[in-house]
Amino acid sequence: MVKKIITNKLKHDEIIKAESKNLNFFYADGTQALNGVSLPVYENKITALIGPSGCGKSTFLRCFNRMHDLYPGNRYDGQIILQPDNTNILLTDVDPIEVRMRISMVFQKPNPFPKSIYENVAYGLRVRGESKKRTLDEKVEEALKGASLWNEVKDRLQDLAFNLSGGQQQRLCIARALATEPEIMLFDEPTSALDPIATMNIEELMSELKQKLSILIVTHNMQQAARISDYTAYMYLGKLIEFDATNKIFTNPSKKETEDYITGKFG
Amino acid sequence: MNPENDLIISQRLAKNFQRNFRERLIEFGLLCSGLIAIFITLAIVYVLVSEAIPFFQHVSIIDFLTDTVWTPNYSIKHYGILPLISGTLTTTGIALIVAVPLGTITAIYLSEFASHKVREIIKPILELLVGVPTVVFGYFALMLVTPMLQKIYPDLTTFNMLGPGIVMGIMIVPYIASVAEDSMRAVPMSMREGAYAMGATRFQTAIRVITPAAISGIVAAYILAISRAVGETMIVAIAAGQQPNFTFNPVESAATITSYIVSVALGDLEHGGIGYQSIFAAGLTLLIMTLLINILGHAVRKKYAERY
Ligand SMILES: Nc1ncnc2c1ncn2[C@@H]1O[C@H](COP(=O)(O)OP(=O)(O)OP(=O)(O)O)[C@@H](O)[C@H]1O
Numbered sequence: 001m002v003k004k005i006i007t008n009k010l011k012h013d014e015i016i017k018a019e020s021k022n023l024n025f026f027y028a029d030g031t032q033a034l035n036g037v038s039l040p041v042y043e044n045k046i047t048a049l050i051g052p053s054g055c056g057k058s059t060f061l062r063c064f065n066r067m068h069d070l071y072p073g074n075r076y077d078g079q080i081i082l083q084p085d086n087t088n089i090l091l092t093d094v095d096p097i098e099v100r101m102r103i104s105m106v107f108q109k110p111n112p113f114p115k116s117i118y119e120n121v122a123y124g125l126r127v128r129g130e131s132k133k134r135t136l137d138e139k140v141e142e143a144l145k146g147a148s149l150w151n152e153v154k155d156r157l158q159d160l161a162f163n164l165s166g167g168q169q170q171r172l173c174i175a176r177a178l179a180t181e182p183e184i185m186l187f188d189e190p191t192s193a194l195d196p197i198a199t200m201n202i203e204e205l206m207s208e209l210k211q212k213l214s215i216l217i218v219t220h221n222m223q224q225a226a227r228i229s230d231y232t233a234y235m236y237l238g239k240l241i242e243f244d245a246t247n248k249i250f251t252n253p254s255k256k257e258t259e260d261y262i263t264g265k266f267g
Numbered sequence: 268m269n270p271e272n273d274l275i276i277s278q279r280l281a282k283n284f285q286r287n288f289r290e291r292l293i294e295f296g297l298l299c300s301g302l303i304a305i306f307i308t309l310a311i312v313y314v315l316v317s318e319a320i321p322f323f324q325h326v327s328i329i330d331f332l333t334d335t336v337w338t339p340n341y342s343i344k345h346y347g348i349l350p351l352i353s354g355t356l357t358t359t360g361i362a363l364i365v366a367v368p369l370g371t372i373t374a375i376y377l378s379e380f381a382s383h384k385v386r387e388i389i390k391p392i393l394e395l396l397v398g399v400p401t402v403v404f405g406y407f408a409l410m411l412v413t414p415m416l417q418k419i420y421p422d423l424t425t426f427n428m429l430g431p432g433i434v435m436g437i438m439i440v441p442y443i444a445s446v447a448e449d450s451m452r453a454v455p456m457s458m459r460e461g462a463y464a465m466g467a468t469r470f471q472t473a474i475r476v477i478t479p480a481a482i483s484g485i486v487a488a489y490i491l492a493i494s495r496a497v498g499e500t501m502i503v504a505i506a507a508g509q510q511p512n513f514t515f516n517p518v519e520s521a522a523t524i525t526s527y528i529v530s531v532a533l534g535d536l537e538h539g540g541i542g543y544q545s546i547f548a549a550g551l552t553l554l555i556m557t558l559l560i561n562i563l564g565h566a567v568r569k570k571y572a573e574r575y
């Protein structure tokens with residue numbers, strides 16, 4: 001209710017779902033991969049991160065679910081404020097598992113688990129302690145439908161996930177991430193290993209998904225960013241150069257560097 | 268045609284020839300070393316079979332496989348292999364009950380939980396265990412483990428299968444741990460990241476994702492462990508009593524196939540006598556058992572071939 005009132009009142013403003021504030025990130029070897037990045041992620045919008053290879057897009061994305069915690073020696077500095085809690089999820093006393101339960105991730109290469117299709121999707125629920133067969137069945141079906149995979153796999157849910165095609169595996173990974181009803185989904189170049197048709201399927205899927213959640217996506221494909229995203233951020237050498245509405249970035253960027261990159265003069 | 272060009276081409280050809288020759292030579296060398304291994308295996312099979320044939324001319328295969336008494340060197344001779352098989356299977360079983368959980372847990376710990384530093388300390392210690400001569404383990408079983416077991420279970424005889432079985436299990440823990448750990452560490456990081464990104468804990472990731480992903484290597488580790496236990500000689504020869512005894516009761520004394528072979532082979536035997544030939548019949552049985560284990564292991568591994 002509260003949300004609705006706000007949206008009505010500030011017609012053109014968005015609700016912030018999460019926001020990085022002056023975020024710096026250092027890898028264990030001392031490399032500073034992010035340098036003072038401040039960027040909002042709006043609710044029910046797709047935000048695309050673009051920029052040349054090595055500029056820190058993946059590094060930035062992986063801060064949102066504390067993926068860097070898996071490797072000793074990495075260090076965050078700055079804030080990522082998650083709403084509505086208004087908490088900095090980078091604080092050491094915030095449990096990363098708690099964060100990952102609310103912010104899920106789809107990787108560049110499909111990485112299904114060595115389990116059946118069903119068990120792959122049920123995994124996140126089982127991890128959360130759900131073991132009732134009926135609930136699992138329902139949620140698995142719902143997630144597979146949400147990832148537009150249900151019709152293709154409903155008759156072979158017990159098959160090993162590796163028997164699916166690359167595009168199907170990626171949609172399975174999306175279903176896996178969806179099953180736990182996350183608030184934000186992170187995508188790191190989710191279609192770079194897929195053919196154009198599989199890519200199109202996943203792009204359509206993302207546009208549907210944003211009704212329910214907020215999306216942050218890294219992509220190397222400029223057309224993709226232009227097609228699906230509402231907001232686009234251009235990064236270069238660990239810094240955020242420009243952030244704006246996607247059509248503004250692609251038609252009339254305010255920074256020369258952004259324009260050079262988008263028009264292919266550079267990068 | 269330009270003669271200069273010709274020269275260059277022929278030079279190149281010469282070089283190619285040289286390279287091809289070198290490649291062939293290397294290939295031939297590799298083939299030879301492979302053939303040596305095959306040749307030795309065949310030679311062993313040949314010796315076993317050719318010495319076992321006269322034995323089976325004297326003893327029927329039916330008796331060999333069904334008689335429950337094994338006394339080839341007594342005046343009343345019986346040639347039933349079953350007591351030796353039961354001894355082998357019981358000690359192996361005890362060893363596996365000890366080694367499989369310990370080895371697997373060690374592997375999971377080393378691969379998924381231990382920090383780099385801890386791993387660097389534990390692994391060499393485990394490898395040290397592999398280097399201990401089995402005679403030492405044998406006396407360890409006889410002088411330390413069995414007396415300790417007798418405190419808990421006073422009726423235990425000095426020679427029994429339980430003590431050596433347990434010690435054998437401890438001995439093969441490092442084999443399982445190291446092979447299983449290698450296969451777990453070979454699971455790509457992307458798989459782990461996938462599990463953690465779902466909100467899994469370390470333990471959930473290790474048990475529900477990494478272990479199934481590495482199952483083929485883990486099964487290989489178990490197969491190696493079984494072969495090692497079935498073939499182990501000294502520990503059982505020293506601590507299990509060398510008494511062919513058709514029983515699966517771990518507190519009784521027994522002889523295994525290997526301990527029979529070593530005890531007889533160390534005694535004075537007339538070459539060509541029936542006692543001498545019985546070693547080869549027993550050895551052939553052992554070979555067939557190991558072969559069956561390997562075939563089974565191969566089938567299991569194929570079923571769970573790792574795919575990630
Ligand atoms: N584990 C690591 N240790 C040290 N430096 C790293 C590590 N991973 C990445 N980097 C460095 O951090 C910087 C940013 O890397 P990142 O992977 O975020 O780039 P990216 O924008 O995602 O590139 P790409 O488009 O190629 O995926 C690069 O300079 C990279 O070399």
Ligand SMILES: [Mg+2]
Nearest residue numbers: 057058059218
């Ligand atoms: Mg990247």
